[in-house]
Amino acid sequence: MARMAGRRLLAAVPVLFAVTFGVFAIAAASPFDPVKAYAGTGGLTASEQTLDQLRANLGVDRPLVVRWWDWLTAAVRGDFGDSLVMRQPVGEVIGERLGWSVLLAATAFLLAIALGTTLGVLAARRTGGLLDRAVTSLAYGLEAAPPFWLGLLAVWLFALKLGVLPAGGLTDTGATVVTAGQVASHLVLPACVLALSQLPWFVLYVRQGVGDALEEDPVRGARARGLSERTVLLGHALRSGLLPVLTLIGSRVPELITGALLVETVFSWPGIAAATVEAATSVDFALLAALTALATAAVLLGNLVADLLYGLADPRVGFDG
Secondary structure, eight states, X not given: OHHHHHHHHXXXXXXXXXXXHHHHHHHHHSSOOHHHHHHTTHHHHSOHHHHHHHHHHHTTTSOHHHHHHHHHHHHHTTOOOEETTTTEEHHHHHHHHHHHHHHHHHHHHHHHHHHHHHHHHHHHHTTTSHHHHHHHHHHHHHHTSOHHHHHHHHIIIIIIISOOSOOSSSSOTTOOSOOHHHHHHHHHHHXXXXXXXXXXXXXXXXXXXXXXXXXSHHHHHHHXXXXXXXXXXXXXXXXXXXXXXXXXXXXXXXXXXXHHHHHHHHHTOSSSHHHHHHXXXXXXXXXXXXXXXXXXXXXXXXXHHHHXXXXXXXXXXXXXX
C-alpha cells in the first residue's frame, strides 16, 4: 500500500508542474490586462508609460517561463506570491476561504453518499418495481439539472416562498459574530443543493451494484440457508455492491469542485468561488495558479483514496501489481 501511494505521489509532481505552467500560458494568452485590473478605474485614464512602469513593478512584463519558474520555486518553499486583485498574499486569500469550501463540499459529499446508498439499495430490492422506477427517474432528472438551477430553485422555494431557511451568506444580516447555529442554518441549502447534484451517480451505481450482487451465487446461497432478507441485503449484497462506488468517489471530485464553485456563487458562500472568478477575470497569475494546483491536488488525492479504499475492501486487488 505504501509503495503504491508513494508512486502515485511521485507521479503527481510532474502533473502539478504541467498544470501550473498551463495556467500561466493560458493567462498570458488572455486578452485581459492584469495591470489594468490592478489599477482599477485609474487604469482607464493612466498613460501607457505609467502602465508600463506598473507592469515592470509587478513583474508581469517578464517572459512567461521566467514568471512561472519564479512562482514555482517560491511555491515549493511555501510562498505562493501576492494576489494582485485581492491585494494580499495568496496564502492568506486561500486560508481565509478554503475552510468554508471544505465544510460545504465535505457535508454535501457525505450527504450524497448516505442518501444515494439508501435510495440505491431500496431501488435494487425490487428491480423494475414502482419504487425502483421512481428512484431511477429522480436520479436521471437530477443528473440533467445544473447545480446553479437547483440552487436558484431552492432559494425561491425555501427562502422566498416558505421563508424557512436563509437565502445565502454565512450569518444573518447584521450579525457581528459567527456562531455555529447560524453557520449550520446557512449551510443547509447550499449543502443539500450540492448533494443533490452529486446524488444521481451514487444512486445508480449502488442500484446496479446491489442488483447484480443479489443475483450472485453466494447471495442466493445465503437466502437458501434461511437468512433474513435484511441480512442478505445489508450483510452480503450491499458489501459486494458497494465496491464500484469506492472508485466513483475519486472520479466525482472534479465535478464536486465545479459544483461547489457554482453553488457558492448562488448562495454567496464565503468560499474560494469568488476568489477563483476574480483570479480568472483579472488574470491574477499567482492566485489562479495556486487555486488550480489546489484543485488538481484534490483530484489526485481523491483518486488515490478511492484506489486505497477499493484495495482494502477487496483483498483480490493487489496494491503492488
